Amino acid sequence: MSTTTVIKSDVANPELASEGKKKIEWAARNMPVLAQIKDRFVKEKPFTGMRIAACMHVTTETANLMLALKAGGADIALCASNPLSTQDDTAAALVFEYGISVFAKNGIDREGFYKHLNSALDIKPQLVFDDGCDLVNVIHTSRTELIEGVMAGCEETTTGVIRLSQMAKDGALKFPMIAVNDTDTKHMFDNRYGTGQSTFDAIFRATNTLIAGKIVVVAGFGYCGKGVAERAKGLGAEVIVTEIDPTKALDALMQGFRVMPMTKAAAVGDLFITVTGNRDVLRDEHFKQMKDGAILANSGHFDIEIDVAWLEKNAKEKNLKMRHQTDEYVMADGRRILLIAEGRLANLGAAEGHPASVMDMSFSDQALTAEWLLKAGTGLSAGLHEVPVSIDKDVARLKLESMGSTLDVLTPAQELYLNSWEHGS
Template identity: 50%
Template structure:
């Protein structure tokens, strides 16, 4: 049995923290109409009654509103962070004040405490897991396989986590069903593109007090997140350069009007570098040696492995904090390379980071909520492995959002629907 303490036992001024955390949550919820609608449904219908949820997520105000929604639906929830620098302690404390929620998330913990907190969540013996990065699924399979038989299923929030899950599934090692929330349209088309693009650039600008206009912004990776960063940077009058390893994505970036080149060439001309690949060693020692004085280095991928910080530190003759959230690495020729948020997920790990906009996360967390409901109502229909979110659930969340926005759309006539479903119609 875990002895790791919840956040309420780790803070000095607990009541003040809870008050501030609740204030943040209430502000976010005002701008999350999908969760507002689902709160009413879940409160009345209690679709999660009897369930125990284990969650590893970015514990901030928007996530907290998802957690409360799940608790309102009848679940007991235990949660911790999925990144050591993305937790807001006041929000974590506000969650822990709910009798149906236990939060172990605390900002700035070391690796030992980070994994101890995950073990503390697992000790609640969850019947559903909700992950952002797959660390909880991994911990259960590696260290607590005896729990797998009682787990109905799970949901995974982010690109990196889905990649890990699919690799695990391909090897036959994933032992319960998990919805790839990241891959469904209501998540990837908005959260990954608009959320990552807007929040990453906003955080970099606030952290550095610098403009993107006229700068060469190098975006590593042109998946949905990279597309969002490139689009938003171009919208702020930056010159966008894309680096890629996948030829079709590289061609797409080229035809969108961006410069496309290898990283070792981009390193010579870039002013700002933002990694979005989910892979390791994207910017390396050779690239650092070619960079200009004063460049900014930031990562918008889940783990802090995309920028080779060990290699950068080896090259540096001095390191110091240039600003809150900015660490300068001085080279022997006097050049200074500036790393934001320790190379961690910049839009959540920088000191001023607030994550994606509330309106965007409303959509992603609406999907998470209906996926948890689906697992509890129909979990027996899903075999072990990675599953796409059922299209009906994705459409349900889209319809709630459109209704909240006052947007009306057309519907197919019976004749149109029959035509689209038929293979025999010609000209």
């Protein structure tokens, strides 16, 4: 049975709980697949006695995932994966309306961030939910005494999967982690459609700029980059893509986007959006070429895709919060560079992240994968594993049904044809 009986928390303002509850309920209306899973969890209680530590964006959508797991009997401790994405009213509601331990405050500093990570880990988790591999990293560095008790975990971001892949390659990953990020439903809805829409939502809120007629430079053409580039094109922008992968670069070119190195794109772009999962994608050599008024936004995971430290050091003047989550750096020659959300995730730092209907898919994948791990987790080897295809297909089917669409069904003859080799053409 669970050993945690007291709800613990560190949130900004308990008085925001009632407002947060309304927003959580609003998001739930647009998460029908997760609602069906939650209803089943209420009846079956698959997580009874299980302790789950989660490091995720503390938003209304995440709240509904936590409520589904709690409905299934889980004992949960949630901390924030990004200080700027935390919705303080949501955090308060989870604690004081729903009885879930939460450690999250918007804008908290680095020391507080790691304090919250450790507070969540004090639950001594058997399952971990991560967004960027921070929780797993802490377990493997400063909280190694917890490793033996962790059955398995889920990772929902590209950046986190990259980190976990390297850990697994080096033999450093000591328990199985499931790459929920790599499901087709996650890539399609969350990374592509979610990132594409929410990134521009953030840019609009932060700068109120017109995209039509602008030159938008998209760094990275993975699923997130595809979504951003498609939305930019749809809004009337000329789109330039920068890439290190020749296949992805060719894909971008064949879709009608210009492809060039950032060293060339920096001189012509009006708006730069990084979605690579790497560091220093925009750096000194690029800043020195940029136009006056260039806008920088990061929709990768961490705040190192844009070399903010260089801007801080070399700008002759810094004007904080010229607009909502927009800082202005004035260079020695008078050029102004505008940075959204301090270089952190723009769509969560300057907006509300992906729409709830998008996260319905990703978090349904998470919930069903966690349930699957209860049976499969003890038999998996330490390392990085994929989500079973059956889970991905179930989520897609449920989402289709919730949107009023149905699938064709194979006839017996078609089934036989597809599953045999004897028939000719």
